[in-house]
Amino acid sequence: KNQVEQSPQSLIILEGKNCTLQCNYTVSPFSNLRWYKQDTGRGPVSLTIMTFSENTKSNGRYTATLDADTKQSSLHITASQLSDSASYICVVSHSGGSYIPTFGRGTSLIVHP
Amino acid sequence: DTAVSQTPKYLVTQMGNDKSIKCEQNLGHDTMYWYKQDSKKFLKIMFSYNNKELIINETVPNRFSPKSPDKAHLNLHINSLELGDSAVYFCASSHPPTPTYQETQYFGPGTRLLVL
Numbered sequence: 001k002n003q004v005e006q007s008p009q010s011l012i013i014l015e016g017k018n019c020t021l022q023c024n025y026t027v028s029p030f031s032n033l034r035w036y037k038q039d040t041g042r043g044p045v046s047l048t049i050m051t052f053s054e055n056t057k058s059n060g061r062y063t064a065t066l067d068a069d070t071k072q073s074s075l076h077i078t079a080s081q082l083s084d085s086a087s088y089i090c091v092v093s094h095s096g097g098s099y100i101p102t103f104g105r106g107t108s109l110i111v112h113p
Numbered sequence: 114d115t116a117v118s119q120t121p122k123y124l125v126t127q128m129g130n131d132k133s134i135k136c137e138q139n140l141g142h143d144t145m146y147w148y149k150q151d152s153k154k155f156l157k158i159m160f161s162y163n164n165k166e167l168i169i170n171e172t173v174p175n176r177f178s179p180k181s182p183d184k185a186h187l188n189l190h191i192n193s194l195e196l197g198d199s200a201v202y203f204c205a206s207s208h209p210p211t212p213t214y215q216e217t218q219y220f221g222p223g224t225r226l227l228v229l
Contacts, residue, residue, distance in 0.1 A: 031214055031215060032214065032215065034217065038154075041222075041223070042222055042223070043117070043203050043205070043220030043221050043222055043223055044156070044203075044218075044220050045220070046217045046218070046219075049217060087154055089156065093210075093214070093215035094215075095214070100158055100169055100171070101158075101215050103155070103156045103157070103158075105153065105154065105155050106154055106155075108154075
């Protein structure tokens, strides 16, 4: 069964600190992995996308890594800001004929001043 | 310059009523989706239309019926609303997915449905 597990479920950090969010998946065959950011009361917004051949992708202070062998991805946030407070969702797509991506349950990040 | 818009933003209604949620996108995408996000924030896909044709229909009660009058609109009609239907419903759009690649989806702001 295709699954995406994210950890931690929630995280509280101080402004300016770095943090790393984890995503493990069992989706096979793998097509691509996306990280979305969902602010409270809004829809998710795509941060990064990585295919099988990519092992790192940056978007400003956000850096995603992918290890397709161990089926793990991480999202590293550098020098956190209050506006980083949101839910971060890992989404993995299948390349075996399914149009349906598999969503993780998200990590809720709170950045305190 | 709204990309994906939904109406209404909030919907409070009584059990047993019928209601509709509208979605429109101006991104020129051929594919649109409806998602349900429960109280635990888990996003679950319900339907997807590609150029007005249904391509994804997950195990959703048949009280839920999507309607796509054209490729820029995908509305969701819900009959005989139940308490468990209370959730946030998100519309999204993308370029057409293929069996080997899923395009980035652009989400609307969500419709918060509360069934009393």
